[in-house]
Amino acid sequence: MLTFEEKIDIIKEFNQLEMKEISLGRVNFHYEESLYDKTNVVYHLHPNGNGFVYAAELDDYPTDERGMVNIRDFEADELRNIVNEAIESLSSTPAxxxxxxxxxxxxxxxxxxxxxxxxxxxxxxxxxxxxxxxxxxxxxxxxxxxxxxxx
Known part of the structure; x- marks a missing residue:
């Protein structure tokens, strides 16, 4: 399992995301260029390694009722892939x-x-x-x- 710092470093590779600190040491990463109201790509990334990525528009991931995938146990390549796909899903029109x-x-x-x-x-x-x-x-x-x- 990747550490909190390793996850932060990987997510920061995506220059189009903006990191925002929230409560309890957690951080969110927003995609301000989203074509949709949804801008939060990485949600509540916690120092214990828990966190979520928005994947409601992605077919390959089981999501919760909010369209989020828990990334606690993701490896580096898995995290890069899902973040990239999440950004692409917010960058593309339905057509x-x-x-x-x-x-x-x-x-x-x-x-x-x-x-x-x-x-x-x-x-x-x-x-x-x-x-x-x-x-x-x-x-x-x-x-x-x-x-x-x-x-």
Whole structure:
């Protein structure tokens, strides 16, 4: 297990994080350039080695109800990886994290494109916007009701 000081040194390798001292000798590391309200990447890193990293958007880590992973027993490479992935998750829009670009066709061989963009899901006929939707399901329902199917 890494010591508190070793964890601090590793996390300080990420220049985009800002260390903030809090109570009981604990520290937090914030990512002020986050695209989201969430800026706290490392939470309550304690001198006993306990601490948490925000990983709610990451698939490879079991998180608690707050989206945090306990890093008490992490080795150096594991800590670097999760901190890097946490920063990336706060640096990417939903469209960048999970891009969608689909072509839909009707029986008359007209095609529309369904594209995930930052503000939702948009349907285009060439460069013309045909509709904007809050969810994939809403966009797909619209296309199906209009007689289109995904190809």
């Amino acid at each position: 960048e994290k999970n891009p969608i670009l689909e072509e839909w066709m009707n029986d008359d061989d007209h095609s529309l494109v369904l594209l995930r963009e930052d503000d939702g899901y948009n349907v285009y006929a060439d460069e013309d916007l045909e509709g904007t939707f809050n969810s994939y399901r809403e966009a797909a329902n619209f296309l199906e009701e209009e007689g289109f199917r995904r190809i």
